[in-house]
Amino acid sequence: MAVIHAPRPLPVHAPVPATPVAPPIELLLIEPQFLLRRTVAAVARDMRLANPKEITTIEQAAALLCLHAFDALFLSLDEESAALELMMRVRSGDTRCAPDVPIAVTAAACSTELALRLKELDVRRLILRPFKVKGVLDAIAALRQPQPESHKPA
Amino acid sequence: MTPAPIPPDDEQRLKALRELLILDTPPEERFDRVVRFAAQEFEMPIVLVSLVDAKRQWFKASVGMDACESDRESSFCGHAIAQPQLFVVEDALLDERFHDNPFVAGAPNVRFYAGAPLQLPDGAIVGTLCMIDCRPRALDAVDQAIFASLRDLVVSELVSQEVVQ
Numbered sequence: 419m420a421v422i423h424a425p426r427p428l429p430v431h432a433p434v435p436a437t438p439v440a441p442p443i444e445l446l447l448i449e450p451q452f453l454l455r456r457t458v459a460a461v462a463r464d465m466r467l468a469n470p471k472e473i474t475t476i477e478q479a480a481a482l483l484c485l486h487a488f489d490a491l492f493l494s495l496d497e498e499s500a501a502l503e504l505m506m507r508v509r510s511g512d513t514r515c516a517p518d519v520p521i522a523v524t525a526a527a528c529s530t531e532l533a534l535r536l537k538e539l540d541v542r543r544l545i546l547r548p549f550k551v552k553g554v555l556d557a558i559a560a561l562r563q564p565q566p567e568s569h570k571p572a
Numbered sequence: 573m574t575p576a577p578i579p580p581d582d583e584q585r586l587k588a589l590r591e592l593l594i595l596d597t598p599p600e601e602r603f604d605r606v607v608r609f610a611a612q613e614f615e616m617p618i619v620l621v622s623l624v625d626a627k628r629q630w631f632k633a634s635v636g637m638d639a640c641e642s643d644r645e646s647s648f649c650g651h652a653i654a655q656p657q658l659f660v661v662e663d664a665l666l667d668e669r670f671h672d673n674p675f676v677a678g679a680p681n682v683r684f685y686a687g688a689p690l691q692l693p694d695g696a697i698v699g700t701l702c703m704i705d706c707r708p709r710a711l712d713a714v715d716q717a718i719f720a721s722l723r724d725l726v727v728s729e730l731v732s733q734e735v736v737q
Contacts, residue, residue, distance in 0.1 A: 453605060465714070552613075
């Protein structure tokens, strides 16, 4: 799991591709903040990184994941316990998504306990506030890449 | 200094601006939050929603600028609205149009300017979402996409107000 502490610049090893070759992924974007969500979605779409489905709550996400599969999930941990529960359901194969669907999350803070929980849930990226749209786009770009075997949970 | 050009369609442009019924109205959170967001995202000291009136530019929303308006002739935004693309001056001191501009030679000592034209659905460009820094800067492709997306949100708010009223 990679942790990005904004406002440091984008890591050079994983730049946001200006013109990605691969087709855009179907992304479920769960973010309550309107401006952040709308900007990330618009730019990800413009850059053909992803076709984001924008929603604001974990409850909406849970309902949607029973109906549709997505290639990746990007969610805010503002509703931490509900978000962890949802990710557990995804990993258990209790939704329409593949159980190993790539997931990235944002959070205001991260305790050791939360970090371990996210690692157990095979969360690929954790972005801590305050962060920038560029950091989120970088994380979405990383969700498009296959995860190295060495990073997969035992 | 090169004075801001007057577009050939300025009369229609001003008509569209005035029909928005937004000039000289109080600040509104829906615009304020966009300039705050842009200032934070790009680490810019000054971000404005600037509407270009006949003789002045008037700021509907601002971060880092106390004045609520300035003259059109010496405005950067007056240049930006002359075309629909993103208008960027990376270093005003090196640009013959702006090196002796009063906003460059004096406060706020503009060096970098980026203006995204606010183009209404009917084609009229009524102003800009603009960012200013007192040091030379550049915007990469991702920055430009983010900035354009924020501009689109400002246009949506202008248009939604137009429909409501």
